[in-house]
Amino acid sequence: MMRVICGRGSLKWWRAGTLAAAAAVLALVPLNMGGCAGGGGIGSLGSAVGGAVGGPTGNLISAGSTATEAAAMGPEQEDALGQSVAVAVTSTYGLDTNSKLQRYVTLVGLTLANTSAKADGNWAFGVLASDDVNAFAGPNGYIMVTRGALMQMDDESELAGVVAHEIGHVLRSHGLEAAKNSKFAKALGQAAQASEQLAAFGGAVDATTDVVMKKGYGQPQEIDADLVAVELLTRAGYDPNGYVRFLKKMEAGEKSRGAGGVFSTHPGVSVRIKKVQDSINKRGNPGGATLPERFRRYVSKGPA
């Protein structure tokens, strides 16, 4: 069974989100909240994101800056949050035991991260031992791609696209938003006792992990990460069309599954494909490296 990368059930997230969460996302990418919550705000959303693309490209891949920066969480705690989310994900799926594959994905990730404003960040990458097609980003730079996702890819540019998308979530602080907008952020700032601190921290980790692993981000955040991905790919010299090819495979899988299930609320991949393609075209479709031979050296699709 093929699962779509990121954002599963993201409209549920919108419906369940607090007013504070909505305000934070509105600050991140201005859009018509009502339209989005109703699932019909694609037009207004598109123009809002398109406006962001038209601005200085550097803004797209700088670290996130939102209305919730005042929330009580310092850099070390943010890093601890990312680590705890990563612990939750790896505890669920495990890591693939192929050390060469782990190194390969890490090198692709570092190549992309090096082009960002957080080149010296605490980036860590891993391949999850799961046949699901998915990828996850823990706050502050903990990126994980499933083996199942790798099996859907045909070259390094597709892998780079998926990793760049996850890096985009980190750079735009989407995961941190989930934590900072949870009720536990305030508790973290107020807790005097270590026991209260740990409980509040655990709550923030749960809230973030819930979004990262289960609920998914909102559609504007997914598209935001997509656009950051295009910029990172272009800067790194990867062909961003590889990411489009991967998204199209996800779209084909989505169609083959039909309606219903967790995908019934998933924002259309076709919308994301269009946004990504538009962004590539605006850059003059620069092309770049695809590296299918190197990809095949590390990713074996044959029988184990």
Place this chain on the structure above:
Amino acid sequence: MPFFDSSRAGSRRVRAALVAAVLAGGASIGLAQNVGDTVYVSRPSLMLRDKKGASGVEVAEVKKNAQLKVMAREEKWLLVQAANGVQGWVLETSLSPKKVSGGIGAFAGMSETSGADVGAAGKGLREQAEQLAVARGQNPKLVDGMMDESKAARAEIDQFMRDGGIGEHKK
């Protein structure tokens, strides 16, 4: 279903465990130690640091149930002295007023073995992340491995980019 079924339920579980720890009186979490008290290490291993905070340099390692004396307190950090006279800062949550008789028992489902693994493997994680993993019986070894892998890979990144004609060597 993973170890947490929802953020709310997960937090309830942690809070319940913490409350249970305090009520039980035998676990480390939530018990304030005072200057002059004798305390014991409640984790498989514990690093003493030259200053409070996760950025403090590790000066010594003490094992579970090692006896320590509290010399000073600053908020949640304690300056402790080991039996050999070495002093260092630790988080109060790593200590217990009496010897621990098997894991951090207040947290349901956590075994002595998993605690030992966590303590040995989670050294690269931030203190709070490590503590949470310990409390939940999770193994941070894999994330530790990811972090180590990333550090190691940086030595190869230039050749990798050169071979692919990407990054700083893009064509």
